Amino acid sequence: MNPIKLSLIALCLATPAMAQDGPYTADMAQKPKFAKAYQNMTQLPTWVKATESVSVPTKPVTVSGKAYTVGHLCKPHDCGDNQLDVIFSNDGKASWGLLSRKFGKTLYQMPLGEPDDAMLTALSASYRSNNPE
Structure with missing residues (x-):
């Protein structure tokens, strides 16, 4: 068989594989079929949003030379x-x-409010002080 014909056949066979990409992710997240599940996934847990929680007294903390409350x-x-x-x-x-969740023995932590490195260090220190090992 002619090399050009072989190349064209190979290209035609490869095209369906490339055409199998689905819709863009952002579009999928907005479709009615998927929107509710996406929104549920991206929300904070109810106990965080509604402050339905057990808490401890706050304390003063200094971060980068400024006073805050933790x-x-x-x-x-x-x-x-x-x-x-x-x-x-x-x-x-x-x-x-700093939202901390354990699944089994694995700890997952998610920063909230876009803390800088100093603030994240202070949040991590608060977590450690409330979870002595």
Whole structure:
């Protein structure tokens, strides 16, 4: 068989594989069939949003030379696996958090409020102080 014909046949056979890409992810997340599940996945747990939690007294903390207030919350009846450390600016205009969840022995932590490195270090220190080993 002619090499050009072979190349064309190979190209035609490869084209269906390339055409199997689905819709863009952002479009999928907005489709009615998937939107609710996507929104549920991206929401914070109810105990965090509604502050339905067990908490401890807040404490003053200094981060990068500025005074803040740090606190700790956890999910009722599941404190060991679901916790949130929060730092509040003293003027009330900003807050940052570190959501900590354990699945089995694996700890997952998600920063909230876009903390910088210093703030994230302070949030991690709060988590450690509330979870001594």
